[in-house]
Amino acid sequence: MNSLESDPGAEPVESHGRSNFIRDAVIEDLKAGKHDGRVQTRFPPEPNGYLHIGHAKAICLDFGLAAEFGGKCNLRFDDTNPSKEETEYVDSIMDDVRWLGFQWDGLFYASDYFPQLHEWAVQLIKAGKAYVCDLTADEVRRHRGTLTEPGLESPYRNRSVEENLDLFQRMKNGEFPDGSRTLRAKIDMSSPILSMRDPVMYRILHMEHHRTGDQWRIYPMYDYAHGQSDSIEKVTHSICTLEFENNRPLYNWFIEQLGIFPSRQFEFDRLNITYTLLSKRRLLTLVQEGHVKSWDDPRMPTLSGMRRRGYTAEAIRTFCANISVSKTNNTVQLSALEYFLREDLNKRAARVMGVLRPLRVVIDNYPEDLVEEMDAVNNPEDENMGTRLIPFSKVLYIERDDFREDPPKQFFRLSPGREVRLRYGYLITCGAVVKDDNGNILELHCTYDPATRGGKTPDGRKVKSTIHWVSAAHAVDCEVRLYDNLFTKENPNEVEEGQDFTANLNPSSLEVLSGCKVEPSLREAPIGSRYQFERIGYFCVDTDSAPGRLVFNRTVGLRDTWSKIEQRGKK
């Protein structure tokens, strides 16, 4: 997994400076001289899964703001729940952030702050603001009340400071079993804000932590750890997603009670994309239940999956900059992501010719043993990428899709009696169609016009179509993996009663093609390298490749006007 080190993707990140309400707030604070003009953010993932494109939006915001205003952005792992967290995730997250093109200032872990957090808890107990509660999880829930009814105070709410101190110490010492007691903040059981109804600060968990080992038997809850961690690092703008708006009063409460640096929380909308699931929990399910091969399966919206599929960091950043940041629930169409992907790949990917579904073509009037080297442009968008030579010979492969025995209206490609251009080759005219006993087309016999070498037409004659090809004797065999949406529904979460999102899985999200033919220049193509197969799409060399065994991923297809016309004709 993650074996694309060859592509650090760390181009310098320019700040786009596109306006959004959080950026506006930062500018306001700067104008007001807040924090002496200091801007500091943080990206705080929990290491319980791989990062996906939704995280990329947050990363671009957090790091982008810091970069734009000369501030700092830390990477902080929110590792307060050892039951879900692993170092594998920590490592992948660091890889992904770097690959996206960002470098953190400080690298921290919430677990670094366990001692300080503990000390503050003791301080709150002494101040009568926290107490040890012996209620079970179930009892706590029943005491919490409902949306419309106030909660009930815990019978343990008014223990003496001494008793609380003693009990908390013994919790810490590991004297009590999991779930038997908690430390709770003493706030207000009748608050209309549920998170203020004496929230749990610490729970007992006899569990190995990925960093602190068996040092702790009590672990702080998110609400008790997050704001203080921000505060310790002197984060000025703590940016998170909308669902945490409910937690903001509590975030502020701890900071105020403790009288520590007042980090301020801002919430923005999380990213949704059609036909895509962006939830670590669900992505974990896909991996664990084997619906995909791994976290970096190219069909996954994880950054590692997208990277393996051939996405560039630049394309993802441009996408994030363009969808902007607001507070509305939204679902961006997949086509928007693909647009920015193609836009970037168009500029950087070398053009090559590759035939996915080969159809043999014999040029009857071409000399038996002649091989000509044809000049081809590597990238019409970038002259600096130069040219290369492609061998042309008597027997070629063309795409099966580029031939129709009985061409529909508007089909401009090859058909009996018709002339087309072989890109950088010659103009050829189709003669005989050879079939087997079942009527399957085996090969085509064509004739070429020697005056059209390189695909030129000295007589000014026009052909309606130019198609790609590969010389049969020189072609390199390879496997090509075509990907389609992982889900068949725009909203994969929309399911019938009794089903779960896996019911919307697309059974043909992966199509493996073998016996594909690519031009010889690709023989030694390194893993991760990206190409445009002319007229087909963008492809990259997959990590499953090995010497003598080339595997390509289709990153995304080219815009396909013909298929649109054809679809329209069918309706």
Next chain:
RNA sequence: UGGGGAGUAGCCAAGCGGUAAGGCAGCGGACUUUGGAUCCGCCAUCCGAAGGUUCGAAUCCUUCCUCCCCAGCCA
């Protein structure tokens, strides 16, 4: 239902009292040795609804409607 958020085109999204930016998608056309790329044009008399204030309202006020989040010892 108590609390917290949000409603501008098919999808994102600017706009902050002076008469609806931009992008994606779509449609038309030009160009083309990729049906690619590029270029040009079209695409909201209207901003969830209804009232009101104002010379003037997407922007201010009132009421209503819809959607999202919160009742983990998850984050």
